[in-house]
Amino acid sequence: MQLHQPHRFSVAPMMEWTDSPCRVFHRLLTKRALLYTEMVTTGAVIHGDRQRLLGFDASEHPLALQLGGSNPNDLATSAKIGEDFGYDEININVGCPSDRVKEGRFGACLMAEPELVAEGVAAMKRAVSVPVTVKCRIGIDDQDPEVALDALARAVVAAGADALIVHARKAWLNGLSPKENRHIPPLDYDRVYRLKQAMPQVPIIINGGIGSIAEAARHLEHVDGVMLGRAAYQEPWRLLEVDPELFGDPAPYASMKEALEALIPYIKRQLAQGLRLRAITRHVIGAYQGVPGARAFRRYLSEFGVKPDADASVLLKAMVAVTERAEIAAA
Numbered sequence: 035m036q037l038h039q040p041h042r043f044s045v046a047p048m049m050e051w052t053d054s055p056c057r058v059f060h061r062l063l064t065k066r067a068l069l070y071t072e073m074v075t076t077g078a079v080i081h082g083d084r085q086r087l088l089g090f091d092a093s094e095h096p097l098a099l100q101l102g103g104s105n106p107n108d109l110a111t112s113a114k115i116g117e118d119f120g121y122d123e124i125n126i127n128v129g130c131p132s133d134r135v136k137e138g139r140f141g142a143c144l145m146a147e148p149e150l151v152a153e154g155v156a157a158m159k160r161a162v163s164v165p166v167t168v169k170c171r172i173g174i175d176d177q178d179p180e181v182a183l184d185a186l187a188r189a190v191v192a193a194g195a196d197a198l199i200v201h202a203r204k205a206w207l208n209g210l211s212p213k214e215n216r217h218i219p220p221l222d223y224d225r226v227y228r229l230k231q232a233m234p235q236v237p238i239i240i241n242g243g244i245g246s247i248a249e250a251a252r253h254l255e256h257v258d259g260v261m262l263g264r265a266a267y268q269e270p271w272r273l274l275e276v277d278p279e280l281f282g283d284p285a286p287y288a289s290m291k292e293a294l295e296a297l298i299p300y301i302k303r304q305l306a307q308g309l310r311l312r313a314i315t316r317h318v319i320g321a322y323q324g325v326p327g328a329r330a331f332r333r334y335l336s337e338f339g340v341k342p343d344a345d346a347s348v349l350l351k352a353m354v355a356v357t358e359r360a361e362i363a364a365a
Contacts, residue, residue: 041237041258043280044068045266047100056317057094058300062293063273066281068096073127076103079112088119098123102140104150106157113158124158128170131205131215142205145174145182152189165196171205172225179204179225187229197237199261200226227256247275269323289358290321294349301346311344327356
């Protein structure tokens with residue numbers, strides 16, 4: 035069966051993980067995926083160290099800035115700052131279930147206030163010319179997902195949202211921890227499919243529990259795009275499949291070895307600016323997950339990559355013991 039080309043494939047934002055070094059690495063694995071920043075609150079954007087919070091490497095494009103906030107004026111101001119920094123899309127998070135977001139009135143708790151989210155979207159649309167998108171859950175706590183998701187979707191689309199990314203689980207703000215919210219609430223992909231059927235003109239991207247590019251391809255029979263989260267981070271080798279399998283383009287590199295070798299110049303530049311090697315290599319730990327030598331690769335990086343004087347040679351030496359995935363497939 036022929037697969038229609040997705041509206042987008044994206045790598046989900048994850049707090050404390052998808053920082054700039056992570057995104058530079060991921061970009062070496064796929065040219066076509068849309069990458070996301072970690073969620074940054076509007077307060078931090080407006081009052082914090084913007085270069086530290088928002089700065090990124092030019093190679094990361096296309097890149098979306100994800101904002102957390104609920105005040106329309108602050109969202110508009112932050113969106114404009116993000117656009118001026120060069121981001122290709124501004125996204126508002128209406129899906130994060132952490133305690134911090136409840137206290138700050140942003141993230142998943144805003145599923146209960148669709149009109150407020152719509153006001154924020156409208157304000158951001160007036161402030162910027164790049165796309166404005168919304169990432170949400172199918173509902174929270176005792177909400178009926180059939181009602182809650184439709185209410186949010188229709189409100190933000192009417193306000194001008196360019197796309198909706200839906201994590202196909204509820205978020206339980208009362209009773210489950212943020213970690214539990216990632217896997218205990220059952221996935222309901224059909225609910226997201228029904229949203230697409232009800233709003234055929236709106237780009238709908240599905241997220242949640244998708245573990246492979248083959249799974250992503252199956253979802254693309256029903257929706258316009260797929261967002262991969264933990265699978266992309268924990269097993270980044272999967273991203274080498276994105277361009278050929280979903281877009282019909284060649285992968286940027288034929289193997290993980292080639293991609294990691296291409297990361298070396300970036301590592302050297304960052305080390306020269308004072309960054310520690312561990313800040314980069316922590317993101318490549320899963321590069322060889324499931325192949326002979328993967329454990330030795332992880333062990334070498336864990337032992338030698340944390341030393342104060344660790345340099346790019348540590349990564350090259352860690353790769354020596356690994357058998358490439360492509361070589362196994364060809365055997």
